[in-house]
Amino acid sequence: MPAQSMEELVALCKRRGFIFQASEIYGGLQGIYDYGPLGVELKNNLKNAWWRAMVYERDDVEGLDSAILTNQKVLLYSGHEATFSDPLVDCRDCKSRWRADHLESDQCPKCGSSNLTEPRPFNLMFKTAIGPVDDGSSFAYLRPETAQSIFTNFKNVLDSTSRKLPFGIAQIGKSFRNEITPRNFIFRVREFEQMELEFFVEPGEDEDWHDRWIQERMSWWSEQGVNENNIELLHVEGDELAHYSKATVDLMYRFPHGLEELEGIANRTDFDLGSHTKNQADLSISADVEENRDSNTRLAYHDQQANTWTVPYVIEPSAGVDRGVLAVLNEAYTIERLENGSERTVLKLKPHLAPIKVAVLPLKRNHDEIVETSRRIKQDLQRLGLGRILFENTGNIGKGYRRHDEIGTPLAVTVDFETLEDQTVTVRDRDTMAQERVHLEELSAFVTERVR
Numbered sequence: 146m147p148a149q150s151m152e153e154l155v156a157l158c159k160r161r162g163f164i165f166q167a168s169e170i171y172g173g174l175q176g177i178y179d180y181g182p183l184g185v186e187l188k189n190n191l192k193n194a195w196w197r198a199m200v201y202e203r204d205d206v207e208g209l210d211s212a213i214l215t216n217q218k219v220l221l222y223s224g225h226e227a228t229f230s231d232p233l234v235d236c237r238d239c240k241s242r243w244r245a246d247h248l249e250s251d252q253c254p255k256c257g258s259s260n261l262t263e264p265r266p267f268n269l270m271f272k273t274a275i276g277p278v279d280d281g282s283s284f285a286y287l288r289p290e291t292a293q294s295i296f297t298n299f300k301n302v303l304d305s306t307s308r309k310l311p312f313g314i315a316q317i318g319k320s321f322r323n324e325i326t327p328r329n330f331i332f333r334v335r336e337f338e339q340m341e342l343e344f345f346v347e348p349g350e351d352e353d354w355h356d357r358w359i360q361e362r363m364s365w366w367s368e369q370g371v372n373e374n375n376i377e378l379l380h381v382e383g384d385e386l387a388h389y390s391k392a393t394v395d396l397m398y399r400f401p402h403g404l405e406e407l408e409g410i411a412n413r414t415d416f417d418l419g420s421h422t423k424n425q426a427d428l429s430i431s432a433d434v435e436e437n438r439d440s441n442t443r444l445a446y447h448d449q450q451a452n453t454w455t456v457p458y459v460i461e462p463s464a465g466v467d468r469g470v471l472a473v474l475n476e477a478y479t480i481e482r483l484e485n486g487s488e489r490t491v492l493k494l495k496p497h498l499a500p501i502k503v504a505v506l507p508l509k510r511n512h513d514e515i516v517e518t519s520r521r522i523k524q525d526l527q528r529l530g531l532g533r534i535l536f537e538n539t540g541n542i543g544k545g546y547r548r549h550d551e552i553g554t555p556l557a558v559t560v561d562f563e564t565l566e567d568q569t570v571t572v573r574d575r576d577t578m579a580q581e582r583v584h585l586e587e588l589s590a591f592v593t594e595r596v597r
């Protein structure tokens with residue numbers, strides 16, 4: 146059962162060190178968050194799971210890590226300068242600003258006034274000055290999506306890897322959007338991370354690949370613990386489609402605040418490669434793109450045998466890391482009523498996502514031999530490369546169990562007096578709370594099997 150409310154998740158994230166308001170001591174910055182000691186682990190684990198599935202477990206995808214600062218021309222030809230905007234309305238009375246398509250009536254949600262301006266387009270891209278003189282003539286954009294640098298590097302990747310169609314380029318990284326009304330915790334923010342794949346295919350094979358990627362991505366979210374019953378497919382229609390898209394299917398997840406987009410899977414056709422390419426007329430590009438006068442590259446695929454050039458179509462599964470973190474936290478958050486009438490909060494994260502894999506807890510905090518043995522066990526388990534193993538010397542085992550339930554640690558290992566005699570430890574399972582004695586010689590294999 147997912148969390149009942151966003152407030153519960155926000156409170157847990159702050160209390161346990163998953164997510165904090167950025168610049169908090171100076172009053173914060175709206176729509177910007179920092180990931181704390183546990184949040185950074187969870188986020189990295191989610192990104193690693195995506196990278197493994199997209200790059201390591203496939204043989205048709207290469208990785209990329211490109212710059213955030215982006216030449217203005219890239220975002221001119223991509224169409225973002227002209228069209229990447231949301232409709233903005235101002236309340237003339239209380240001076241608040243709103244996204245017109247988020248208003249539920251023609252009244253200001255803050256003061257109730259109907260004295261609102263007509264909607265006008267507000268471009269969402271952040272600009273920054275390049276170089277020491279800020280005279281407005283030399284600026285770059287903070288990228289609004291990671292995708293564009295995949296397109297602009299298309300030829301570099303092709304030339305350096307000799308890939309043949311179909312193949313993809315995957316990237317995880319920060320994107321920035323000056324959202325008019327950031328809200329719902331880390332759901333809609335101004336600085337966020339995306340996990341994007343641009344998968345290049347022969348024109349004509351695009352619709353088939355689009356369907357395949359929708360299925361692939363549904364299965365992947367399910368492997369991260371997101372119940373498929375909490376995801377609905379939305380076929381984006383008409384005016385709602387982005388300027389580059391022929392068809393988009395959104396994976397809509399039941400977040401605590403409602404059904405909203407977790408990931409979009411778009412058929413971007415040859416729009417982007419076409420728009421960044423010179424001599425477009427020679428390449429029979431299907432999309433309606435502006436003639437490119439600034440680039441000298443040909444972002445097309447050359448079939449050596451047939452000596453033909455094709456501008457591939459692109460299928461793009463694009464997921465938000467932060468929305469992914471929110472979804473897996475929401476799915477994992479559980480309140481259980483125990484037999485003795487008390488309650489426990491437990492985060493039933495999949496072990497590969499858990500920020501801490503194993504907590505090693507000495508029964509007595511001042512007993513040298515128990516503490517030393519615990520430290521050694523931590524080091525041995527750490528060397529297995531499963532992720533973070535925590536040695537925690539508080540001496541309060543009951544409290545330790547509760548804390549580790551709440552942050553999703555799958556296993557807790559307790560070292561006690563018996564350990565010193567027979568070399569066994571107690572291993573407690575987060576979900577069942579069952580405890581069993583395991584010999585130290587078998588501990589690595591036991592933990593690996595449960596946590597990997």
Ligand code: GAP
Pocket residue numbers: 289290291292322324331332333334335337339341406407408409461463464465466467468
């Ligand atoms: N390259 C395609 C693209 O950027 P998008 O639907 O605008 O498409 C893709 O964004 C994903 O990025 C979304 O499904 C969402 O998960 C995430 N995302 C977009 N804007 C966001 C925001 N302001 N805050 C958090 N995540 C966001």
